[in-house]
Amino acid sequence: MNNEMNWVHHGYHLGVYFWRPTVWWNPVAGVGPEERAWLEEKYPGWNDSFGKYWDEMGKNIRAGQPELTLPETFPIVCNSCQLPVCTPAGYAAGYLDSPLPRQLTIDGRTYTFCSEPCQWVFEQTPEQFKGHTSIVDRLLSGVIQPPTIPGALAYMGLSPEECGQDGTDYDWAHATAPVLAGPIASGTA
Amino acid sequence: MALFPVQGIVEGDFVVVLVTADDADPMTAVAQAIAHHGIGTRVAAQDRPLKVRYQGKVLADTATIADTGCAPMDVLEVIYG
Numbered sequence: 001m002n003n004e005m006n007w008v009h010h011g012y013h014l015g016v017y018f019w020r021p022t023v024w025w026n027p028v029a030g031v032g033p034e035e036r037a038w039l040e041e042k043y044p045g046w047n048d049s050f051g052k053y054w055d056e057m058g059k060n061i062r063a064g065q066p067e068l069t070l071p072e073t074f075p076i077v078c079n080s081c082q083l084p085v086c087t088p089a090g091y092a093a094g095y096l097d098s099p100l101p102r103q104l105t106i107d108g109r110t111y112t113f114c115s116e117p118c119q120w121v122f123e124q125t126p127e128q129f130k131g132h133t134s135i136v137d138r139l140l141s142g143v144i145q146p147p148t149i150p151g152a153l154a155y156m157g158l159s160p161e162e163c164g165q166d167g168t169d170y171d172w173a174h175a176t177a178p179v180l181a182g183p184i185a186s187g188t189a
Numbered sequence: 190m191a192l193f194p195v196q197g198i199v200e201g202d203f204v205v206v207l208v209t210a211d212d213a214d215p216m217t218a219v220a221q222a223i224a225h226h227g228i229g230t231r232v233a234a235q236d237r238p239l240k241v242r243y244q245g246k247v248l249a250d251t252a253t254i255a256d257t258g259c260a261p262m263d264v265l266e267v268i269y270g
Contacts, residue, residue, distance in 0.1 A: 011203050018231065053203060053231045060230070068230050076196050076205040089203035099198050100264055101205055110262060112196070112205075136207055140194055140262075 007093045010050045011086030019071050020164035027164055030172030049093040061173035071149055077134045079111040080118035106130055193254050194261050199227030200268040212254040216241045223267045240270040
């Protein structure tokens with residue numbers, strides 16, 4: 001579980017931003033040069049492991065295609081915590097042995113989990129959890145109509161005005177790296 | 190031919206996504222359906238062919254979901270060949 005402290009929040013950071021229409025605030029989550037420098041200092045290797053996703057999204061925004069930073073489908077969500085399953089992030093960053101989610105079949109229904117603790121919680125009292133349907137289950141079972149992102153947002157009670165948008169109007173993707181004051185700039189001449 | 194939901198993972202991506210494929214489509218089409226939700230959006234494209242891996246085995250390009258015995262919501266990985 002301590003392993004997850006190294007990567008899972010970076011995955012959720014990406015998830016909140018990419019699926020921002022599903023939240024009811026405007027995420028100020030874009031990673032510009034200044035934020036990158038901070039993340040790299042605090043989490044050495046962040047640019048290689050997680051910066052690459054922001055590279056791609058920033059490139060699309062600068063190319064005038066911000067729609068490519070918005071979802072056309074849903075993430076698979078954990079049948080315990082209901083959060084997106086980000087195991088591929090842990091694998092890609094070198095912390096997990098496999099990108100595959102954990103799965104468990106009970107009474108013919110297969111449940112998907114984001115982590116060992118979530119599966120453990122579920123297995124302690126399966127009777128409490130096994131009847132619950134996730135947002136993805138509801139899309140597939142026909143409860144959500146139409147079974148699309150707009151249909152799901154309406155089902156969640158989110159009007160277009162309430163859906164989250166980029167909190168900086170994409171400023172982060174156009175920002176340039178700040179000039180840092182170093183020994184020369186700080187002036188000895 | 191029937192729509193068939195799977196859990197899709199694009200190699201190098203950060204999240205598992207819901208993808209609807211067609212159970213009669215060849216794996217080349219299934220790979221594209223899954224890749225659509227990751228490559229070029231969060232994962233940089235590479236000039237290499239895409240392959241589908243299921244339960245650790247890379248599937249033939251001509252195989253269909255019906256051929257593989259894949260069940261709805263099983264996990265299919267898209268990898269570069």
